[in-house]
Amino acid sequence: MLQQLILALWAIVLAIGLSALFFIGSNLLLDRVLTSDHLRDDDARSQRDDIRESIRPWIFIGPALLLLALYLVVPVFYTLWLSLNSRGEFVGFANYLWAFNNRGFQISVRNNLLWLFVVPTFSTIFGLLIAYLTDRMWWRNIARSLIFLPMAISFVGASVIWRFIYDYRGPGDDQIGLLNAVVVALGGDPQAWIALQPLNNFLLMAIMVWIQTGFAMVLLGAAIRGVPEDTIEAANMDGANEIQMLFKIVIPQVWGTIVVVWTTITVLVLKIFDVVLAMTNGQWQTQVLANLMFDIMFRAGDFGRGSTVAVFIMLAVLPIMWWNVRQARKEMG
Amino acid sequence: MIKAQKFTVGNAIKHLIVLTFVVLWTLPTAGLLVSSVRDADQLIVSGWWTALVPTERNEAHRTQSADAQVEENGMFRIDGQLFREGSGRSVVAWGTGPRTLEEYEPGGTWERDDGSRITIESDGSYTWLSDEPFEHTRGIRLFYIAAIPPRFTLANYERVLEAEGIGRAFINSVTVTLPATFIPILIAAFAAYALSWMTFWGRTFFLAAIVGLLVVPLQMALIPVLSTYNWLGQTWISSLGWEPRSYLGIWLAHTGFGLPLAVYLLRNYMVGLPKEIMESARMDGATHFKIFISIVLPLSIPALASFAIFQFLWVWNDLLVAIVFLGQGEGRTVLTAQLRELLGSRGDNWEILTAGAFITMIVPLVVFISMQRYFVRGMLAGSVKGG
Numbered sequence: 001m002l003q004q005l006i007l008a009l010w011a012i013v014l015a016i017g018l019s020a021l022f023f024i025g026s027n028l029l030l031d032r033v034l035t036s037d038h039l040r041d042d043d044a045r046s047q048r049d050d051i052r053e054s055i056r057p058w059i060f061i062g063p064a065l066l067l068l069a070l071y072l073v074v075p076v077f078y079t080l081w082l083s084l085n086s087r088g089e090f091v092g093f094a095n096y097l098w099a100f101n102n103r104g105f106q107i108s109v110r111n112n113l114l115w116l117f118v119v120p121t122f123s124t125i126f127g128l129l130i131a132y133l134t135d136r137m138w139w140r141n142i143a144r145s146l147i148f149l150p151m152a153i154s155f156v157g158a159s160v161i162w163r164f165i166y167d168y169r170g171p172g173d174d175q176i177g178l179l180n181a182v183v184v185a186l187g188g189d190p191q192a193w194i195a196l197q198p199l200n201n202f203l204l205m206a207i208m209v210w211i212q213t214g215f216a217m218v219l220l221g222a223a224i225r226g227v228p229e230d231t232i233e234a235a236n237m238d239g240a241n242e243i244q245m246l247f248k249i250v251i252p253q254v255w256g257t258i259v260v261v262w263t264t265i266t267v268l269v270l271k272i273f274d275v276v277l278a279m280t281n282g283q284w285q286t287q288v289l290a291n292l293m294f295d296i297m298f299r300a301g302d303f304g305r306g307s308t309v310a311v312f313i314m315l316a317v318l319p320i321m322w323w324n325v326r327q328a329r330k331e332m333g
Numbered sequence: 334m335i336k337a338q339k340f341t342v343g344n345a346i347k348h349l350i351v352l353t354f355v356v357l358w359t360l361p362t363a364g365l366l367v368s369s370v371r372d373a374d375q376l377i378v379s380g381w382w383t384a385l386v387p388t389e390r391n392e393a394h395r396t397q398s399a400d401a402q403v404e405e406n407g408m409f410r411i412d413g414q415l416f417r418e419g420s421g422r423s424v425v426a427w428g429t430g431p432r433t434l435e436e437y438e439p440g441g442t443w444e445r446d447d448g449s450r451i452t453i454e455s456d457g458s459y460t461w462l463s464d465e466p467f468e469h470t471r472g473i474r475l476f477y478i479a480a481i482p483p484r485f486t487l488a489n490y491e492r493v494l495e496a497e498g499i500g501r502a503f504i505n506s507v508t509v510t511l512p513a514t515f516i517p518i519l520i521a522a523f524a525a526y527a528l529s530w531m532t533f534w535g536r537t538f539f540l541a542a543i544v545g546l547l548v549v550p551l552q553m554a555l556i557p558v559l560s561t562y563n564w565l566g567q568t569w570i571s572s573l574g575w576e577p578r579s580y581l582g583i584w585l586a587h588t589g590f591g592l593p594l595a596v597y598l599l600r601n602y603m604v605g606l607p608k609e610i611m612e613s614a615r616m617d618g619a620t621h622f623k624i625f626i627s628i629v630l631p632l633s634i635p636a637l638a639s640f641a642i643f644q645f646l647w648v649w650n651d652l653l654v655a656i657v658f659l660g661q662g663e664g665r666t667v668l669t670a671q672l673r674e675l676l677g678s679r680g681d682n683w684e685i686l687t688a689g690a691f692i693t694m695i696v697p698l699v700v701f702i703s704m705q706r707y708f709v710r711g712m713l714a715g716s717v718k719g720g
Contacts, residue, residue: 004504031620060621061533153694161365162361178380219713242343310556313550
């Protein structure tokens, strides 16, 4: 134990030290090699300075570009290529045809669509509602902190928490799962929720809504703070009630933030993996694309079909990516 | 500004709705926490919300044989105790068979067909009296409902930390997380500075590319990067004694995957720093490196902290990258992977799962609660990315 701890600390220091050393070393080296201090001629001097300073940006940005290329850009194209191959042989769109005719894939697509609809919708609505209701509440901070807290919990940890809530015991025994205890107290029969189709999909989604509502709440809370006081005053004067205020004043003013929250959660949900793996591992028709890909890639060892599934996730993200890049270019002018 | 509010029905409803949300959002975690310190035997028979109430359990006890009898005023008696000493248990009711558990109250007497009499007190002591000497070699069975006082223990934690590998996984998680948080910060800070304050070919293109890369799903990178690692491991690095699945591999992977957000966040922050400071430093002949180290980096600490918390939570809570690039077993399993392993192998041992889950959560919760301000700031600045 102690030995590993020392090893770990040593590795941490080494990793951080080496990367720091690279930046310091390369910059000093550049200053030394292309120094202009010994040059007497002003022209030669400024020319040397220009060369040096045109190299320096690449030292600054080089490692980032290299890593981005190696870990994201090149792999994306390589995955596209792999999706057209099967065990080292080019097979054209055969993997895609296989996917369309595969029951597991169809279920995954259906479930991903459900996830895409349910999780961003409910997270945003709950987040907006809580942000709006707590806006002027005296115990605002404590309420918001508690609802925000699940953001810190890993998806696997959250899965343990919720599997415990969905736990099932036979009808004769005391239920130790909260959900079944409530159902029994209300006179119902206990259920094995996780295996109960098609409800189980929604029970998995509830976990994600539980985590993401805090995110939506914080972003929308900040946006609601930014709604000009005078518009609210004016609406108050006109005798608008809380509900009218929410729909007529607040929502239109924070619409931009709602869209951002929505897309952010959408991108996250497209890649949903941990919750499904930990809760059901795709059994009882709860499979999703990311978990299907993991299955194909590791259990079946089929990189071609695995890549094909990944490409579908990528295709779903493309519109959002295009939109983001367009917005960014606009902002940069 | 907090305004004094009048009490109205509408206001009460508002508070009630928020309260409902807060309770619903807090209960799941509370249940986990309470369960993790409960006695394992109680945990499986009663809900955690009854943790403070004694649990009732149906039990049976075999009395002593005739050897234990004593003669007293011409009567024969056998004394015994249902419970171990100091267990704090008590008898709620008892009976003559497993189906008639509530036949007698504590202190009641059962007249047997052979004329002997059995009395059980609520503290679990029983007396069996008879006019004839006892001759049985095997005692008879007594059936009762026992009330077991609530018991809290840290034994679950001891067990998961040692026997279930969570302790080891904790150190592994630290080993993965710290470098995977600091390396991208360093690399991204330099890149962000270049993108905000240096002029070079392709700057706008790189910026747009980074915004695009923000949402690229991890899944697109897994197979190529893993194949490359495997290939490297098989061909030339193996001669150096390295494996394809190593800490170095996962640090770099996390760095690569975290860079778009890091550069994006830091660049957005740095570009907003006052231009005049930068320009006057340039006038004084300071190089970009010097400006970066002595001016920009110290000024950017809030943004650096925001990203650090993001990346820390992301890496600590990550499962996918860890199981792909580090694998399971071989003493390199991180917390999330170990917890998932337990979920598979110990699916019904809730004392292990709840304690294990809480240990995986404790570090992110502490970081999160103590640095929520920075986290929120970062979130507001970088919400284009999908995590």
